[in-house]
Amino acid sequence: MKIWQVLKSALVAVLLLLLCVPAAQAFCGFYVAKADSKLYNQASQVVIAKDGNRTILTMANDYQGAIKDFALVVPVPVVLQQEQVRIGDAQIIERLDSFSAPRLVEYFDEDPCEVLRPMPAPGASRGPIPAMAPAPYQEDSLGVTVEAKFSVGEYDIVVLSAKESDGLETWLNQNGYQIPSGASPLLRPYIRQNMKFFVAKVNLAEFEKGGYSFLRPLMIAYESPKFMLPIRLGMINSTGEQDLIVYVLSPKGQAEITNYRTVNVPSNAEIPVFVKAQFADFYKAMFNTSYNREGKKVAFLEYAWNMAGCDPCSADPLNQEELKKAGVFWLTPNGNNNVFVTRLHVRYSRDKFPEDLMFQETSNQQSFQGRYVLRHPFKGAVSCEAGKQYQKSLPARFEQEAQTLAKLTGWNMQEIRNKMKQLQSQQTPFWRSIWP
Amino acid sequence: MSAEFFSHTSKHSLFFCYAMLQDARDYQILFLSGFLILGIATRDWTLQFDLMAVVFFTCLLTQALATWYFHRPSNPSYSEIFASLKSAVITSLSLCLLLRADSYFTMLIAANLAILSKFFIKFQGKHFFNPANFGIISALILRPDAWVSPGQWGDDWWYGLLFFGGGSLILKKVGRWDTTVAFLLTYSCLEAVRNVWLGWTWDVFLHRLMSGSLLLFALFMITDPRSIPNARVSRLIWAALIAIFTFILRNQFFVSEAVFWALFAVAPLTILLNFIWPASDFSWLQTTNLESLSVAKDEEPLGIAQHTI
Numbered sequence: 001m002k003i004w005q006v007l008k009s010a011l012v013a014v015l016l017l018l019l020c021v022p023a024a025q026a027f028c029g030f031y032v033a034k035a036d037s038k039l040y041n042q043a044s045q046v047v048i049a050k051d052g053n054r055t056i057l058t059m060a061n062d063y064q065g066a067i068k069d070f071a072l073v074v075p076v077p078v079v080l081q082q083e084q085v086r087i088g089d090a091q092i093i094e095r096l097d098s099f100s101a102p103r104l105v106e107y108f109d110e111d112p113c114e115v116l117r118p119m120p121a122p123g124a125s126r127g128p129i130p131a132m133a134p135a136p137y138q139e140d141s142l143g144v145t146v147e148a149k150f151s152v153g154e155y156d157i158v159v160l161s162a163k164e165s166d167g168l169e170t171w172l173n174q175n176g177y178q179i180p181s182g183a184s185p186l187l188r189p190y191i192r193q194n195m196k197f198f199v200a201k202v203n204l205a206e207f208e209k210g211g212y213s214f215l216r217p218l219m220i221a222y223e224s225p226k227f228m229l230p231i232r233l234g235m236i237n238s239t240g241e242q243d244l245i246v247y248v249l250s251p252k253g254q255a256e257i258t259n260y261r262t263v264n265v266p267s268n269a270e271i272p273v274f275v276k277a278q279f280a281d282f283y284k285a286m287f288n289t290s291y292n293r294e295g296k297k298v299a300f301l302e303y304a305w306n307m308a309g310c311d312p313c314s315a316d317p318l319n320q321e322e323l324k325k326a327g328v329f330w331l332t333p334n335g336n337n338n339v340f341v342t343r344l345h346v347r348y349s350r351d352k353f354p355e356d357l358m359f360q361e362t363s364n365q366q367s368f369q370g371r372y373v374l375r376h377p378f379k380g381a382v383s384c385e386a387g388k389q390y391q392k393s394l395p396a397r398f399e400q401e402a403q404t405l406a407k408l409t410g411w412n413m414q415e416i417r418n419k420m421k422q423l424q425s426q427q428t429p430f431w432r433s434i435w436p
Numbered sequence: 437m438s439a440e441f442f443s444h445t446s447k448h449s450l451f452f453c454y455a456m457l458q459d460a461r462d463y464q465i466l467f468l469s470g471f472l473i474l475g476i477a478t479r480d481w482t483l484q485f486d487l488m489a490v491v492f493f494t495c496l497l498t499q500a501l502a503t504w505y506f507h508r509p510s511n512p513s514y515s516e517i518f519a520s521l522k523s524a525v526i527t528s529l530s531l532c533l534l535l536r537a538d539s540y541f542t543m544l545i546a547a548n549l550a551i552l553s554k555f556f557i558k559f560q561g562k563h564f565f566n567p568a569n570f571g572i573i574s575a576l577i578l579r580p581d582a583w584v585s586p587g588q589w590g591d592d593w594w595y596g597l598l599f600f601g602g603g604s605l606i607l608k609k610v611g612r613w614d615t616t617v618a619f620l621l622t623y624s625c626l627e628a629v630r631n632v633w634l635g636w637t638w639d640v641f642l643h644r645l646m647s648g649s650l651l652l653f654a655l656f657m658i659t660d661p662r663s664i665p666n667a668r669v670s671r672l673i674w675a676a677l678i679a680i681f682t683f684i685l686r687n688q689f690f691v692s693e694a695v696f697w698a699l700f701a702v703a704p705l706t707i708l709l710n711f712i713w714p715a716s717d718f719s720w721l722q723t724t725n726l727e728s729l730s731v732a733k734d735e736e737p738l739g740i741a742q743h744t745i
Contacts, residue, residue, distance in 0.1 A: 189634040261590035354639035360692045363581035
């Protein structure tokens with residue numbers, strides 16, 4: 001039986017479909033494509049709704065193996081009882097993903113002989129959740145205590161505390177969770193920090209009864225000053241790179257990582273029009289280039305915006321009901337949706353990210369979005385002097401766009417120029433060269 | 437008569453030239469501005485130039501007004517007030533490097549209280565709070581929109597070298613190496629013990645220590661010779677205490693601004709330590725060996741509390 005999942009359930013080799021969303025007008029341009037989590041074949045997604053010490057954490061499961069083999073072991077700061085665990089809604093994570101994903105925006109140049117139009121510009125209540133009391137079971141000879149044991153939906157869950165990592169490893173093995181070698185030393189630091197272990201596996205009967213085709217996300221609610229995500233366990237068997245997308249929802253402002261640098265992804269770059277057909281490739285290449293340039297040891301900020309104040313928004317903002325499903329617990333029925341969304345994209349590997357991720361909420365209200373701009377040149381006939389100047393300026397602009405693209409993605413400059421020429425020759429009628 | 441006059445002026449101008457090079461604060465300003473420019477250019481900081489302008493303006497204005505007001509009896513000249521602005525520039529640079537806020541008012545409060553703390557919170561004529569640290573903590577306590585970003589420098593080794601290079605030059609001048617060494621040594625030992633106890637690999641330990649923000653703090657903030665204890669033994673104890681506090685706050689209470697709270701909490705101990713181990717107060721130009729010059733004695737004609745960060 002092959003099991004071991006930590007915040008990262010395994011992978012999908014999703015072929016990249018370019019998502020040409022029906023054009024929605026926003027930011028006085030048109031969103032034509034987005035770079036959401038489907039781009040990466042090993043992306044885990046976590047939603048953290050946090051206000052002070054109160055946290056609701058949602059872990060998305062994109063596990064693709066045999067359901068009977070699935071298991072999840074997550075170190076958690078406190079013992080969780082049944083009422084603190086819920087089944088989440090996978091669609092909500094998709095909504096958050098598509099809402100905050102980096103965007104390709106398309107503009108069409110106006111007739112340079114006409115006057116330009118101005119553009120519109122873009123634009124905080126709390127409620128408690130009940131605290132839970134633990135009810136520990138008896139400790140066994142291995143030093144492992146089953147603090148809680150319950151079922152939620154299709155998951156059978158135990159919450160364990162342990163005295164020694166060897167004992168915990170043995171316990172997990174004896175109870176049908178096969179632990180990969182090398183797990184014990186990695187479990188020890190969490191035991192020593194007095195953390196508990198949230199262990200979930202799938203109850204096959206329930207799963208089949210529910211008629212689900214995939215595993216639904218798990219949500220946990222707890223109160224603790226610890227604002228961290230344990231990534232070390234997830235790297236137990238892997239030296240490769242893993243993608244993690246964290247959505248932090250907070251009433252306060254932007255979240256950042258305190259023990260690694262948080263860097264904005266390159267944004268607001270004007271790139272050649274042909275990228276529209278290959279935005280997914282573009283974003284992946286650009287992300288990879290930035291990741292390498294920063295020494296593979298930073299977290300990237302892809303989106304930061306207050307959902308109450310995005311006007312226009314990159315997609316329909318989540319309504320109160322959806323926000324509740326995402327774990328947001330501080331909204332009042334008739335108040336505004338004061339939820340600041342921070343989307344952090346961390347590509348981590350064992351050698352560059354030795355420590356678990358530590359976060360902090362800040363009151364930073366600065367908005368940020370990964371946004372890439374296509375500007376279609378004006379194709380109509382121009383007769384005025386300004387129009388002629390405009391046409392003269394185009395080659396320099398195209399060259400600049402090509403250079404920006406090459407710099408962002410590391411793509412070959414000559415190939416970019418060729419692609420641009422191809423597109424231009426396809427689009428520009430032949431007579432325009434003599435009858436502008 | 438004319439020969440005597442000539443020798444007197446040349447002695448003075450010689451001193452001033454020498455003093456310009458010898459005053460560690462000039463180096464401090466140079467390095468901190470360098471770090472700020474480097475940070476803005478190479479790191480992804482959410483710095484806003486208007487907020488920085490508020491900090492500089494508030495610090496300088498508060499310093500000038502307070503100097504004038506508190507030293508009216510000695511009727512300070514413009515040049516004396518102007519000279520006192522050097523430390524205000526250092527405080528401004530430190531606040532710009534370390535403090536982040538979402539409003540002008542928060543920056544104004546931080547800058548204002550940072551400078552005023554030197555004039556109001558004194559014991560026997562010596563201030564014991566580091567002004568920038570006081571400003572940061574005031575902003576964190578009084579305002580909801582202030583924060584510090586401990587991860588902002590990352591853990592690149594060449595930043596570490598840069599901080600060490602700049603820091604060591606200043607520390608050599610002011611003779612406060614002991615403080616940095618005591619702090620880093622104590623903190624590393626505690627982190628090492630924790631690392632062994634938890635069973636983490638050593639790269640976790642190194643990663644925790646290579647933080648640019650921690651090094652900047654150790655080299656530039658806790659070495660302020662004007663506000664830290666005077667005797668070496670006091671400084672060693674003082675720095676070790678800050679390290680212990682930082683360690684506890686960071687690992688037990690998960691406070692991301694642990695170093696600043698630790699310094700703030702331990703700062704008042706300076707009075708007690710100076711009482712137990714008395715030593716002469718630091719003067720910025722004592723290292724120039726020109727004390728015989730009357731100008732050197734006049735270095736603090738106003739008793740202005742000067743400081744590094």
